[in-house]
Amino acid sequence: DAGVTQSPTHLIKTRGQQVTLRCSPKSGHDTVSWYQQALGQGPQFIFQYYEEEERQRGNFPDRFSGHQFPNYSSELNVNALLLGDSALYLCASSLRAYFPTSTDTQYFGPGTRLTVL
Amino acid sequence: LAKTTQPISMDSYEGQEVNITCSHNNIATNDYITWYQQFPSQGPRFIIQGYKTKVTNEVASLFIPADRKSSTLSLPRVSLSDTAVYYCLVGVLFTGGGNKLTFGTGTQLKVEL
Numbered sequence: 001d002a003g004v005t006q007s008p009t010h011l012i013k014t015r016g017q018q019v020t021l022r023c024s025p026k027s028g029h030d031t032v033s034w035y036q037q038a039l040g041q042g043p044q045f046i047f048q049y050y051e052e053e054e055r056q057r058g059n060f061p062d063r064f065s066g067h068q069f070p071n072y073s074s075e076l077n078v079n080a081l082l083l084g085d086s087a088l089y090l091c092a093s094s095l096r097a098y099f100p101t102s103t104d105t106q107y108f109g110p111g112t113r114l115t116v117l
Numbered sequence: 118l119a120k121t122t123q124p125i126s127m128d129s130y131e132g133q134e135v136n137i138t139c140s141h142n143n144i145a146t147n148d149y150i151t152w153y154q155q156f157p158s159q160g161p162r163f164i165i166q167g168y169k170t171k172v173t174n175e176v177a178s179l180f181i182p183a184d185r186k187s188s189t190l191s192l193p194r195v196s197l198s199d200t201a202v203y204y205c206l207v208g209v210l211f212t213g214g215g216n217k218l219t220f221g222t223g224t225q226l227k228v229e230l
Contacts, residue, residue: 035220041222043161043218045220048216056216058217090160092218097216105163106218107163108160108161110159110160111158111159
């Protein structure tokens with residue numbers, strides 16, 4: 001049973017460029033969340049997708065956008081890259097949960113290390 | 118959103134039991150508590166999750182008092198490979214579906230011989 005996979009592993013871009021990161025969820029999961037983790041910090045929630053729509057969003061500018069495909073895989077797009085966008089980008093998948101009958105567990109992928117020069 | 122507070126770092130020795138306590142004073146009814154482990158340059162790894170009382174799995178135990186304003190992760194007989202950052206977080210489950218995790222800065226656990 002494959003876990004969460006992300007591609008690419010590493011990426012180097014220059015300021016002003018655009019980047020697309022990809023994520024395949026764990027088998028059986030329908031929800032994908034994206035996080036940004038700067039060096040020495042905890043992951044910060046960017047947004048969550050299920051049923052191909054953005055459902056929850058953290059405090060990130062519109063330069064960060066995403067997409068979810070019918071097979072539940074997802075992309076994270078970042079436009080007009082800034083130096084401060086350099087970070088580990090994590091994708092997590094889960095099965096949509098509804099309180100109080102169920103809770104979820106988010107499983108994380110290995111991440112994509114983005115360096116902006 | 119419930120904010121979590123946990124020690125920045127802890128030191129232990131192999132074979133000891135480690136308890137990491139996390140404070141989440143403004144936890145709400147819909148919130149649940151999850152702990153993750155993270156090694157450098159890797160994604161967080163799920164350890165344990167609970168809503169109230171005590172939860173135990175093959176890796177750890179999670180103790181949650183009745184008021185749910187804190188929780189304690191207990192790692193029995195740690196080894197060098199348990200050296201990692203441990204995150205306590207409160208996940209918000211929305212009644213309409215979906216969830217949101219808020220990470221803090223975590224606790225850096227260092228295990229020595």
